[in-house]
Amino acid sequence: MFEIKITKTDAPKPKPADESALGFGKLFTDHMLLINYDEGEGWHDARIVPYAPISLEPAAMCLHYGQEVFEGMKAYKAADGEVRLFRPEKNMERLNLSNDRLCIPKIDEKFTLEAIKQLIRVDADWIPSAEGASLYIRPFIFAVDPFIGVRPANHLIFCTILSPVGAYYSDGIKPVKIYVEKNYVRSVSGGTGYTKAGANYAISLKAQDEAGKFGYVQVLWLDGVERRYIEEVGAMNVFFVFEDKASGKIEVATPALRGSILSGITRMSCIELLRSLGYTVNERLIAIDELIEADKNGTLKEAFGTGTAAVISPIGEFKYGDSIINVNNGQIGELSQRLYDTLTGIQWGRISDEFGWTVPAFGCCCK
Ligand code: PLP
Ligand code: COI
Numbered sequence: 001m002f003e004i005k006i007t008k009t010d011a012p013k014p015k016p017a018d019e020s021a022l023g024f025g026k027l028f029t030d031h032m033l034l035i036n037y038d039e040g041e042g043w044h045d046a047r048i049v050p051y052a053p054i055s056l057e058p059a060a061m062c063l064h065y066g067q068e069v070f071e072g073m074k075a076y077k078a079a080d081g082e083v084r085l086f087r088p089e090k091n092m093e094r095l096n097l098s099n100d101r102l103c104i105p106k107i108d109e110k111f112t113l114e115a116i117k118q119l120i121r122v123d124a125d126w127i128p129s130a131e132g133a134s135l136y137i138r139p140f141i142f143a144v145d146p147f148i149g150v151r152p153a154n155h156l157i158f159c160t161i162l163s164p165v166g167a168y169y170s171d172g173i174k175p176v177k178i179y180v181e182k183n184y185v186r187s188v189s190g191g192t193g194y195t196k197a198g199a200n201y202a203i204s205l206k207a208q209d210e211a212g213k214f215g216y217v218q219v220l221w222l223d224g225v226e227r228r229y230i231e232e233v234g235a236m237n238v239f240f241v242f243e244d245k246a247s248g249k250i251e252v253a254t255p256a257l258r259g260s261i262l263s264g265i266t267r268m269s270c271i272e273l274l275r276s277l278g279y280t281v282n283e284r285l286i287a288i289d290e291l292i293e294a295d296k297n298g299t300l301k302e303a304f305g306t307g308t309a310a311v312i313s314p315i316g317e318f319k320y321g322d323s324i325i326n327v328n329n330g331q332i333g334e335l336s337q338r339l340y341d342t343l344t345g346i347q348w349g350r351i352s353d354e355f356g357w358t359v360p361a362f363g364c365c366c367k
Contacts, residue, residue: 004033004115006122009050015164019130022166024309029123029135029162033115037105039154046115048122051161061153062142068198069098070140072308073265074165075120075361077127077134078349083120083361086308086347088113090265095139098195103152104141112139116160120361128164132344136165136309140198168235168309173340175316175330176305178220178233179211180288182321185224186231186260193231193260204234216319218305222288223260230255230286236305236313237267240286241335242294243301249280250301252335256283266306269357270339276355279335288320295325302333312340 009030016022028051035046062068071091076084092109099106116137120127127135139160143153167173184207187193192200207219220238223229232238232255239254252274257263274281294300303315314337316330327333345351346358 005047019128029126033119033160035158037156057146059146066199067143075135084358175314177317179216180320186221188224189259232261236307237264241302304336
């Protein structure tokens, strides 16, 4: 298990000519990491091989019942050439949380992270250095038993692919417009909303597609029971900045984790960062009516989303039925900008990392 066989491609692909126009998730590097799971053997046969199609039986269980989970992280190349990962052990931890919920055998977190680092090292030439660009790392696990009965799989594949990326939203850090979903729900407590199961994203497509027709890039989900409390956006957690008119006191609020939303690593980092800066941050219930009220009485100052792909994404507008909530005149708020600058500063090594969040991509964590 603790050995990683490396087979390099003899046909490397050309690297992107213009790193400032990478977009998100369209290009893949020359290699991928594979690890097999077979009942009785556990996870075994870790290997780095040329990026290529994976052959599957048509009866492979993942194709029928969606037993699949994934993660998302990034490698950041600093101006001095140093490559860093951001809290990658949290991704490994969360992958095992997803595994547990989806009846997928747990991975060895330290070894798997080490194997991912080796993959990054093999494809190090693909890590972009343009401003705001990074190497997106996508680990995922899927069930491959050829069987169409419903039960947890006994045979699975862990794979990691790498993609040089720019901004997730085509407009970069410009505020995004979000559609508040009234008809469809994503998740309920007791379901899989807190995991990164591919199925969570499949069921969100219809709402996203319909929102897209009105010109909104993403959907803000409300809770699945009362359709009243704000949960999260398609690929981001959400934060709101409220200002009490009388006292001038600022509250940063984000929906509490109640089992139906993802515990984002960017979310937890923003909470820690904001608290260290002296802000009051509350993880609590936030009703959509509260947002509408705060907009009317002028106490809603800023809204932003957080995520690995999206980084800090200011929100300029929400549409909820016939109501339009215009946030900060559609401009980037002061706090959103400060968080963006601090977080990306730490990730790219421009600001000293007092939290100890970053780790060198090429150092060994395998003890
Ligand atoms: N919520 C959802 C549904 C996501 O897909 C993501 C992205 O991974 C996030 C929140 C943000 O999580 P993180 O900050 O760990 O990337
Ligand atoms: C990420 O931010 O890493 C994600 O997984 C979001 C993804 C759905 C693009």
